[in-house]
Amino acid sequence: MRGTSPSVRPAGPGRAGGTTTRREGRPGAARTGAGRTSRGARAERLAPYVLVAPAVLILVTLRLWPLVLGVNYSFTGDGASNGTPVGLSNYLELAGDPLFRTSLRNVGLLVLLLPVAVAIPGLLATFIYLRVPGHRVYRAVYFFPAVLSPVIVGAIVTLMLGFDGPLNAALGMIGVGPVDWLGDPGTAMFTVVGVHVWATFGMALVVFLAGFSTLDASLLDAARVDGASLRQVVRHVIVPGLTRTIQFVFVTTMIGMLTSMFGLLFVMTNGGPEGSTYLPEYYIWHQQGQLNRPALASAASTVLFVVMLVVGLAQITLLRRTGRLD
Numbered sequence: 350m351r352g353t354s355p356s357v358r359p360a361g362p363g364r365a366g367g368t369t370t371r372r373e374g375r376p377g378a379a380r381t382g383a384g385r386t387s388r389g390a391r392a393e394r395l396a397p398y399v400l401v402a403p404a405v406l407i408l409v410t411l412r413l414w415p416l417v418l419g420v421n422y423s424f425t426g427d428g429a430s431n432g433t434p435v436g437l438s439n440y441l442e443l444a445g446d447p448l449f450r451t452s453l454r455n456v457g458l459l460v461l462l463l464p465v466a467v468a469i470p471g472l473l474a475t476f477i478y479l480r481v482p483g484h485r486v487y488r489a490v491y492f493f494p495a496v497l498s499p500v501i502v503g504a505i506v507t508l509m510l511g512f513d514g515p516l517n518a519a520l521g522m523i524g525v526g527p528v529d530w531l532g533d534p535g536t537a538m539f540t541v542v543g544v545h546v547w548a549t550f551g552m553a554l555v556v557f558l559a560g561f562s563t564l565d566a567s568l569l570d571a572a573r574v575d576g577a578s579l580r581q582v583v584r585h586v587i588v589p590g591l592t593r594t595i596q597f598v599f600v601t602t603m604i605g606m607l608t609s610m611f612g613l614l615f616v617m618t619n620g621g622p623e624g625s626t627y628l629p630e631y632y633i634w635h636q637q638g639q640l641n642r643p644a645l646a647s648a649a650s651t652v653l654f655v656v657m658l659v660v661g662l663a664q665i666t667l668l669r670r671t672g673r674l675d
Contacts, residue, residue, distance in 0.1 A: 419650055419651065422644055422647040423439055423647035423651050424436060424437075425644050426438070426439075427641075427643065428642075435644075439645050439648035440648050440652070442645060442648075443648055443649060443652065447624070448624050448627050448635075449627075451625065451627050452627040452628050452629045452631070452632045453629070453656075455538055455626070455627065455628050456607065456656060456660075458538060458542070459607065460603070462546075463599065463664075465546070466550065466553075467595070467598050467602055469546065469550055470491075470550040470551075470598070471591075471595070472583075473487070473491055473550075473554055474554050474558050475557075475561075478558065478561040488554075488558075491551055491554050492551035492552075492554060494547060494549075495550075497548065498612070499548065499609070499613050499616070500612050500616055502544065502548045503612060503613045503617045506544050506617065507616065507617050510530040510540065512527055512532065513527075516530075531618055534622050534625035537621070537622060537625055537626050538626050540617075541613055541617055541618060542606070542610075544613060545606065545609075545613055553598045553601070553602060556594060557591070560591045560593075561591070564586075564587070565590065568586050569582065595668060596664070596668045599665075600661050600664060600665065603657070603660055603661065603664065607628065607630065607653065607656070608630055610628055610630070611630050611631055611634060614626055614627075614631050615631070620635065629649055629650075629653040630653065632649055633646045633649045633650055636649060
């Protein structure tokens, strides 16, 4: 019966062709998958640049471009010569200005005191990490000055360090004569730097504690088992393990000393006595805000930028060499 008998058809060219078509479709799908993989890899390579682009744009717009404008403006004149190119006249005037030379000498003093400013939060962070009794309280106490305004810190310390202030009164009780902490050119700069270190080392302390979280605790345990003293542990375990953290703290502390002491200087000494506490940033403000000489202030800003760049690179190079030697 034709109606009920199954039709058996030989595999003809059409059927074979269909099969061939399906087999040939697989390389096309493979190419599509490869294309998607290629696009995914390309997107993965571009993702970091896309994420960094906003920060780079902000940096270029708000930092690098104003820096270029400031450097260009430093080669122009002030007053009657406003906007007129004057070559290196502003830089030559800076070289002959005693106040600016004093500010650069104070920068050298800051560089010499920088290891102390870094060692203090480093040692305190070490004690906290080793869990000395009361370490939780110390962590809050040490960080507290960092949340205060420099103006408030300067005002409070100025009252305490006054010639008739409580500190000199306490020294008089033990037979030590009063010290003119802020009125003597030989002690004023050291006093301001000491206050700045006390008021800001809380941030460096936090950075050191973050660095300790990456330190291998087994090395400390091994040092204790071997009977190493605290000095040996710090020198041979902690310092090599925190090399990058120390580099970061050195650079950021130096930048802070050069660019964040204006509030203390303005409140505590106002640049005195006899200009002994001038720093480049205070000199820049004096020329721009008091004497209305923006071109000369731009030249001083350019010099300050170069000084910060040279000092920062020198610090990083020295610390890297020290780390390799260790």
